[in-house]
Amino acid sequence: MTHPAIAVWNIRGFNNPDKVFCCKNLIRDHNLDILCLLENRISHHNLSDPWFNMTHTVFDNENSYNNFQLSSSGRIWIKWNSGNITFKHVFSSDQMITGTIVYGTQPPFLLSVIYASNTFEGRSLLWDDIRKVDPGNNLPWVVMGDFNCCRFQNEKIGGTQIAASRLAPFNSLVFDVNLTDVPSSGNFFTWYNQRLDQPIYSKLDRILSNDKWFDVFPSSSYNVLNSLISDHCPLILKTNIERRNNQRFMYKNYWSKNPEFWESLISVFALPSVGNPIISLYDKLHQLKVIIKGKNWNSFNSIKLKCDELSSQQLKIQMMPTHDLISPHQFSLLIADMIYLFLFSLQ
Incomplete structure (x- = not known):
């Protein structure tokens, strides 16, 4: 089964027309159905302006949901293609929006979009809210966004080393609600402080899911793209479907x-x-x-062609007059080649 292509990105301000343009390109290049924008820095009053809404629309048939009323910084704005997606809101806070997604005839799933507080105490409230929306294993659940903290010490380079005690609450949450990191490709670190003198790299953004998600979408993974015009990298969640060949590929x-x-x-x-x-x-x-x-030696066909060539040479030799036979040395080489290829074909 497949799920819609979803992206989450801490855009660090969505007022800039260049960032709107980048989001449109992201949707086009990755055929996205849902785009979750974090740290928009947009006032709730802007949404009542028709011109603002028109210039900040990124899908042709766009619908959206936000938590701007709960946060002065316009923290989370979820946009989707209403022609393909149905979103039903379940829970909101100043750090999370959770809703049920229906995509075509696929099973519904729960989506939680996170933009965590940059304080240790503020994130404690988020961990409690995530526990509240946990569907158990009754519904596929994917949790994505900027958690503003790491899970492991190797997820940060530069700056002050993260104390193990600061990692514990996030990892306890992951354990309590039985979440797992979705496989990823691309960049490992998702945030960079953009300083050349004292650079710091961290994995602040990630995508997690429950067991039910992997049962329904086993080939799901996400790609961490280059940061483009933000200090955070966009994450693209997709179902990887390989085109199957009629003939199974096997090592020889x-x-x-x-x-x-x-x-x-x-x-x-x-x-x-x-x-x-x-x-x-x-x-x-x-x-x-x-x-x-792409190689001509990739299958037994190459051996068959060589055997056919040697058989043709053998037939010519057999039809030659006795006085015109090849030398014993040449004949020995021909027989050796045939035996060698015959033994190979038995492997």
């Missing part, structure tokens, strides 16, 4: 005897790994598969 033992196979393998795995190690490994294996499928 005889490839290990071919130098070209090793050259292809080394060229792919010599590339640097980016993002989630498992997703990076999958990407490299996929690249290797594409390269192999």
Whole structure:
């Protein structure tokens, strides 16, 4: 099954026309159905202005929901294509919006969009609110956004090291409501302080989901794009569907005897790994598969063609006059080639 393509992005101000333009490009390039914008810095009164609404519309058939009345900084604004999506609001706070999404004939799921407080105490209120909306395992649930904190110490480089005690509340929440990090690719760090003298990188933005989500959407993953015009990176959540071939692709033992196979393998795995190690490994294996499928030695057909060629040569030799036979050395090489290929075909 598939879910709609969803993006979440801490845009750091949505008044700038350039940022509106970037969001439209993001929707077009990734065929998005839902865009969740964080830290909009828009007053609730702006939404009553028809001109403002028109210039800040990013979908052709747009509908939206926000928590601007609960926060003076316009923290969360969810926009979606109403031609494909139905959104039913469930819960709102100044740090979260949760609603049920219906997408075509697919099962409904719960979406929670987060823009956490930058204070330790403020986030404690958010953790309690997330526990309140937890559907258990009765409904697929995805939680995404800017959590303004990390889960592990290796998710920050530069600045002061994060104390383990500051990580505990977030990890306790994840454990309590049985959430798991969705596999990701692309950039590992999602925030950069944009300073050259004392740079700091952190993984503040992420996407988590419950077991029911993975049961219904097992191939779901997200990509962390470049930050573009914000200090945060946009996250794109999609269902990865590979086009199936009629013939199953399988590794052949005889490839290990071919130098070209090793050259292809080394060229792919010599590339640097980016993002989630498992997703990076999958990407490299996929690249290797594409390269192999383009080679003329990738299947037993190449052996068959060689055998057909040798059989043709054998037939010519057999029909030659006795006095015109090839030398014993040439004949021995021909037989050796045929035996070698025959043994390969049995592997």
